[in-house]
Amino acid sequence: MKRKLCVAPSFNCEDDMEELNVAALSRRKESAAPLTGERETTIFHHVFSYPLALVLRLRVLQIVCGISAMVMGSVAFIEERQKFNMGLGIPAGGISVIAAAVSIHTSRGWSAVASGAGAGAGVASVLWAAAACLLVALVVQCCRTILDPPGVNYSDGPVVDDSRPSSRDLVVIACIQIALAAATLLSAAVCARIDCGA
Numbered sequence: 001m002k003r004k005l006c007v008a009p010s011f012n013c014e015d016d017m018e019e020l021n022v023a024a025l026s027r028r029k030e031s032a033a034p035l036t037g038e039r040e041t042t043i044f045h046h047v048f049s050y051p052l053a054l055v056l057r058l059r060v061l062q063i064v065c066g067i068s069a070m071v072m073g074s075v076a077f078i079e080e081r082q083k084f085n086m087g088l089g090i091p092a093g094g095i096s097v098i099a100a101a102v103s104i105h106t107s108r109g110w111s112a113v114a115s116g117a118g119a120g121a122g123v124a125s126v127l128w129a130a131a132a133c134l135l136v137a138l139v140v141q142c143c144r145t146i147l148d149p150p151g152v153n154y155s156d157g158p159v160v161d162d163s164r165p166s167s168r169d170l171v172v173i174a175c176i177q178i179a180l181a182a183a184t185l186l187s188a189a190v191c192a193r194i195d196c197g198a
Contacts, residue, residue: 055107055194058187062100065184069093069138069177076173079166080150085141086170089177092134096184099127103191128188135181142174142181 073089080086102124149167 050107051194052107055191056104058191059100059104059107061187062184063097065180065187066093066096066100069096069180069184072173072177072180073138076170076177079169079173086138086145086174086177088134088138088141089180092131092138092181095127095131095134099124099131102127107195132185132188135185139178139181142178145170145174 069089070093073087073091073093076089077084077087106121106124149170
């Protein structure tokens with residue numbers, strides 16, 4: 001490495017500055033290279049490190065879907081005139097939110113911080129089993145509503161009773177609840193796959 005000394009103000013010091021910049025950039029590249037090589041985001045193959053960021057994103061998705069299922073279950077409960085058919089979205093979404101919140105604290109990335117992670121994992125498993133049962137029951141109720149919506153009059157006369165729920169609205173609510181339940185169950189399955197594979 002040749003260095004030119006700037007003895008007098010008439011000499012140009014650009015070569016020295018370029019060499020210093022190149023040396024500083026090469027040190028930065030060397031220190032940043034291991035950070036990019038350590039990342040492993042494969043889910044369905046062998047995972048060398050726990051992808052905590054991906055798991056947290058999936059847990060947030062589960063919480064959002066659970067809250068949305070509670071809202072749509074409340075709307076369906078009102079539309080169905082206080083019949084608890086598609087109103088199953090209320091308990092199913094609520095238990096999904098609680099299960100996702102408990103699962104955040106029992107994730108492998110939090111094991112150093114959270115005390116009693118083993119007991120929390122058991123509670124999370126029970127909550128997810130209950131949530132899965134309620135979500136499957138919700139999907140069954142929504143499919144029954146789509147196939148045979150209430151409020152449809154099979155007679156030839158006009159429908160003048162305003163107390164009957166709108167079949168079109170109930171079908172739309174049923175489709176939304178099926179999508180929310182499927183997203184929750186799929187994300188829970190992916191998280192279970194990550195936890196079992198890590």
